[in-house]
Amino acid sequence: MSQVQPFDKAAYNERVQNGPCFICQLVKNQPEESHSEIYRDEVGIVFLSKYPSQYGYTLVAPIKHRERVTADFSPEEYLALQSLIYRVGEALQKVITTERFYILSLGSQQGNRHVHWHLVPLPPGVPYEEQQLEALKIDKGFLALGNSEAEVLVEKVRQYLL
Numbered sequence: 001m002s003q004v005q006p007f008d009k010a011a012y013n014e015r016v017q018n019g020p021c022f023i024c025q026l027v028k029n030q031p032e033e034s035h036s037e038i039y040r041d042e043v044g045i046v047f048l049s050k051y052p053s054q055y056g057y058t059l060v061a062p063i064k065h066r067e068r069v070t071a072d073f074s075p076e077e078y079l080a081l082q083s084l085i086y087r088v089g090e091a092l093q094k095v096i097t098t099e100r101f102y103i104l105s106l107g108s109q110q111g112n113r114h115v116h117w118h119l120v121p122l123p124p125g126v127p128y129e130e131q132q133l134e135a136l137k138i139d140k141g142f143l144a145l146g147n148s149e150a151e152v153l154v155e156k157v158r159q160y161l162l
């Protein structure tokens with residue numbers, strides 16, 4: 001079963017600000033930490049967040065190291081990536097019951113520069129004041145999935161990822 005685990009923000013910040021690009025490492029199959037990859041093609045790579053605030057929190061990133069959310073893409077490249085995000089969003093919502101489904105790109109030039117999109121299922125019944133940006137926070141800990149729980153989720157999402 002998934003458990004809430006404390007989040008070591010200082011260690012995380014050190015890694016993402018001073019370490020190599022973890023998404024490029026993932027693309028090269030050389031991650032420092034294991035990740036639950038759902039899918040990849042020539043356009044993008046899809047994997048479960050390592051530190052999810054919500055069950056099924058998924059990240060989608062371009063295969064190539066791009067930083068600026070629109071300016072580093074041609075319109076065609078951008079739309080191809082958005083098409084993948086749409087497909088992943090649909091697949092996740094077939095597996096996980098949601099009240100709302102969030103899609104957003106945040107990021108910083110000071111850490112995790114490889115642009116990526118957050119796909120976050122919000123379960124039904126979360127109080128209004130705990131929704132939206134509050135639902136993304138992991139100050140009180142993140143939802144650690146066991147390996148088998150993550151594998152089951154990945155397999156289910158893959159089944160619907162057409």
Ligand SMILES: [Zn+2]
Binds near residue numbers: 021023025064
């Ligand atoms: Zn990168």
